Amino acid sequence: MTTTPVLEAVDETLETQGKPPLNVIYEWLTTVDHKKIGLMYICYALLFLVIGGFEAVLMRIQLAIPNNHFVSPQVFNQLFTMHGTTMVFFMGMPILFGMGNYLVPLMIGARDMAFPRLNAFSFWVSAFAGFLLYFSYIGGSGLYAAGSAPDVGWFAYAPLTSKVFSPGHSTDYWTLAVFLSGIGSIGTALNIVTTILCMRCKGMKMSRMPLLPWLYLVMSGLVFVAVSPLTAAQIMLTFDRYLGAHFFDTQAGGSAILWMHFFWIFGHPEVYVLVLPAFAFANEIIPVFSRKAMFGYPAMVAASVAIGFISLSVWAHHMFTAGLGPAGNTFFVFATMVISVPTGIKIFNWLATIWGGKIIFAVPMMFMVGFLFQFLIAGLTGIMLAAAPFNWQLSASYFVVAHFHYVLVGAIVFSLFGAFYYWYPKVTGKMMDETLGKWHFWLFLIGFHLTFDFMHIPGILGMPRRIYTYEDGRGWNTLNFIVGIGAIFQAVGTLILVYNMIRSYYKGKEAGHDPWDAWTLEWSVPSPPPSYNFAIEPTVNSRRPLWDLKHPEDPDTDYE
Amino acid sequence: MQEAQSTQGHEHEHRSDTVILPAPTPWPMVLALGVALMITGMVTHWVISLLGLILTLRAIVGWFFDIFPHELHVAVPVQTGVMKISSTRTTREQLPVSASHRQMLPVETFSVVSGIKGGIVGGLAMIVPAALFGLLKYHSIWYAVNLLAAGGFVSWASETTAFLCQFHLEGLLAATGIHAFTSVLIGLLYGAMLPMFPRKPILTAGFVAPLLWTGILYSALGIISPVLNERINWLWFVISQIAFGLVCGFIVNLQVKVRTPQFRALPFAVRAGIHSDQPLTKDDEL
Numbered sequence A: 001m002t003t004t005p006v007l008e009a010v011d012e013t014l015e016t017q018g019k020p021p022l023n024v025i026y027e028w029l030t031t032v033d034h035k036k037i038g039l040m041y042i043c044y045a046l047l048f049l050v051i052g053g054f055e056a057v058l059m060r061i062q063l064a065i066p067n068n069h070f071v072s073p074q075v076f077n078q079l080f081t082m083h084g085t086t087m088v089f090f091m092g093m094p095i096l097f098g099m100g101n102y103l104v105p106l107m108i109g110a111r112d113m114a115f116p117r118l119n120a121f122s123f124w125v126s127a128f129a130g131f132l133l134y135f136s137y138i139g140g141s142g143l144y145a146a147g148s149a150p151d152v153g154w155f156a157y158a159p160l161t162s163k164v165f166s167p168g169h170s171t172d173y174w175t176l177a178v179f180l181s182g183i184g185s186i187g188t189a190l191n192i193v194t195t196i197l198c199m200r201c202k203g204m205k206m207s208r209m210p211l212l213p214w215l216y217l218v219m220s221g222l223v224f225v226a227v228s229p230l231t232a233a234q235i236m237l238t239f240d241r242y243l244g245a246h247f248f249d250t251q252a253g254g255s256a257i258l259w260m261h262f263f264w265i266f267g268h269p270e271v272y273v274l275v276l277p278a279f280a281f282a283n284e285i286i287p288v289f290s291r292k293a294m295f296g297y298p299a300m301v302a303a304s305v306a307i308g309f310i311s312l313s314v315w316a317h318h319m320f321t322a323g324l325g326p327a328g329n330t331f332f333v334f335a336t337m338v339i340s341v342p343t344g345i346k347i348f349n350w351l352a353t354i355w356g357g358k359i360i361f362a363v364p365m366m367f368m369v370g371f372l373f374q375f376l377i378a379g380l381t382g383i384m385l386a387a388a389p390f391n392w393q394l395s396a397s398y399f400v401v402a403h404f405h406y407v408l409v410g411a412i413v414f415s416l417f418g419a420f421y422y423w424y425p426k427v428t429g430k431m432m433d434e435t436l437g438k439w440h441f442w443l444f445l446i447g448f449h450l451t452f453d454f455m456h457i458p459g460i461l462g463m464p465r466r467i468y469t470y471e472d473g474r475g476w477n478t479l480n481f482i483v484g485i486g487a488i489f490q491a492v493g494t495l496i497l498v499y500n501m502i503r504s505y506y507k508g509k510e511a512g513h514d515p516w517d518a519w520t521l522e523w524s525v526p527s528p529p530p531s532y533n534f535a536i537e538p539t540v541n542s543r544r545p546l547w548d549l550k551h552p553e554d555p556d557t558d559y560e
Numbered sequence B: 001m002q003e004a005q006s007t008q009g010h011e012h013e014h015r016s017d018t019v020i021l022p023a024p025t026p027w028p029m030v031l032a033l034g035v036a037l038m039i040t041g042m043v044t045h046w047v048i049s050l051l052g053l054i055l056t057l058r059a060i061v062g063w064f065f066d067i068f069p070h071e072l073h074v075a076v077p078v079q080t081g082v083m084k085i086s087s088t089r090t091t092r093e094q095l096p097v098s099a100s101h102r103q104m105l106p107v108e109t110f111s112v113v114s115g116i117k118g119g120i121v122g123g124l125a126m127i128v129p130a131a132l133f134g135l136l137k138y139h140s141i142w143y144a145v146n147l148l149a150a151g152g153f154v155s156w157a158s159e160t161t162a163f164l165c166q167f168h169l170e171g172l173l174a175a176t177g178i179h180a181f182t183s184v185l186i187g188l189l190y191g192a193m194l195p196m197f198p199r200k201p202i203l204t205a206g207f208v209a210p211l212l213w214t215g216i217l218y219s220a221l222g223i224i225s226p227v228l229n230e231r232i233n234w235l236w237f238v239i240s241q242i243a244f245g246l247v248c249g250f251i252v253n254l255q256v257k258v259r260t261p262q263f264r265a266l267p268f269a270v271r272a273g274i275h276s277d278q279p280l281t282k283d284d285e286l
Ligand code: HEM
Pocket: A053, A056, A057, A059, A060, A080, A081, A083, A084, A085, A087, A088, A092, A153, A154, A155, A401, A405, A408, A409, A413, A451, A465, A466, A467, A487, A490
């Protein structure tokens, strides 16, 4: 194993130590550096993760025993609306955009995003949108009146959102906050697409680009086409509520189904907007910890692009019970099943990457194994739900809640946690503590399965979702209690993660620039990277530029 | 884009000990605040919107002068030094294969494309038992065709068996489309599974894949095609599927690239991926 000297930079201009705090704050408020913006995205999303998680725990406490009066029905409705909205719009999307912001330019060998100022603007708009949503707790019925958070569900079905059923401003808070965050999302998506298409370093053809930027490219494309209709729908709903239009008012010839179409044309691709970056992290972490090159790179790219397209054509599987007629149902069942093909390709390629590798079970890899396993199960219950007759039985039951949390938590959050452990050394220059990491992993894994495995059963036994309490003697008691315990396990695990992140920042071992012996460009710069990323813009000759540097006697270039 | 170009442009003009980056600016943040306040005014008080409007206008002007007539830049000094690309993990030994090996296990396998080819030929082969079934039971080779096509025509749900035994052009077209599409899809899925079972393609294709697919269809057919569901003969269905699978596997096997002896020579533990040649504690010491 030889080492090759590379020209690198030490940057001192942006060191914050010793500067007056006001200057530091000003620096962050005015920054256009993609890494700082990425970090701000991640911090603000973590704040909302804690808030959304807290709401989840409150809901589970309420449901832990029958006939509970811990919260009122109104408060429960607000809790699940705020939880869903927060997790999707103010935790999921921002945290993934934050990771993308940080990683994409580094991985493609660029100095910054294509539009650095737009990048800052997009971040701040999204952040203010989150604050606006939570301001509803203070100002829901107008300034100074007692607050009321939105309570119409994160999908805000018409006609529940009409003035008649939702007087006051709580629903407006939901609409306007989501609208505002949509502006930020579209801006960031535009930025990521342009950056990837135009700013790659020398020699980085699309066919040599790491898979993470590829997936962010597909994801950003989806954000474009999916969030735009949602934004349009938000404007229509605002017209309905402020100007007396009747887009969704069935009494006046409008259509509630129209809202459903608009919402799910956004809503289903949104699931893939959230899950594609999770795939992206898996694509980077699994090969490194299996000590093998990614298996089937071209198939992975093709499958990702295919998933992007197919996910646009399946939205109405959320509407089987709305009565679309047999032709419609048939189409959407079929389209939904088709998506299992590219997804299957991905799973098999990950397994083939692990297959025969020298697996290193460091914490990031442990989370990836959890991700693979749980994503598989989520896929299976997904296929069950895609079959319309089955869906007819279980739609709006807890089975559905269990299924989508398998995707949202079991796949996305697990992959995200793995990514935190993996890239933390790059971002801070310190290693995270492995022992605490293992505690986090096991607590979270056990908690996850206690909560969401058991949640399927009351669903099959007929427990509907979105109920604030239930009667004794239906056979749901023990199950719900276990589910609640699991939620608390997960909360504790997450708090350990937060503690680990803070502690390691001050006390962690020095990481060096390449602690995992990885292959992509971000590991060729110092940790943390200087503001200009690369002192000399890199040139790459293969998909694993660092492998080539470390193994000049056997570079990848010869094999591609 | 603009920034990108000018950054790069500048870089060539300047000495290489500084890097030109866009200057920090407060205006994007102020603009975002302005827009957010304008919207917040809609749920609070119009004065807030007014404040938002003022901030917005001010920010637009500020942002404008950030870029025109010249984009504001800062020059960040670069200190170049020598950094070694190396790692704590490089002491790990290679697997017991040739020293130049790049860890691409499974070393050789079938490609996804060979799955597609198999899917196409298998799809053709499957027509034989399907037609045979129609011929034996209803004395018409068109029965199976029309049954499949009925998935696309809801109105055929109430048609008689006699109707399904006649030739219908639109039925033939629809059935061909559906059949071609599914065959290729299955081939694709199958091609993706192959790396996991590179040694027994016929077994995989002949039995595992058809059983998977039949299972899925069995649970979903009621809605995908109610007509098919009512009249389907599962025995013949499975026979056709297996015909598909065997032919598909046979075709794929023709595409075989010789598997390198490296792979077969490895002990099972290594092939299954549960082998690691270093104790875990080594990793903890990172
Ligand atoms: C990890 C712990 C979590 C727990 C214990 C939890 C629990 C819950 C519960 C009890 C509900 C209400 C179900 C109902 O009554 O209909 C719910 C709804 C929901 N959750 Fe979670 N959740 C968690 C994490 C997440 C995450 C990470 C996401 C997204 C990324 C998420 C997204 C949603 C959505 C979209 C809804 C639907 C809200 C609605 O029905 O309006 N959850 N969750």
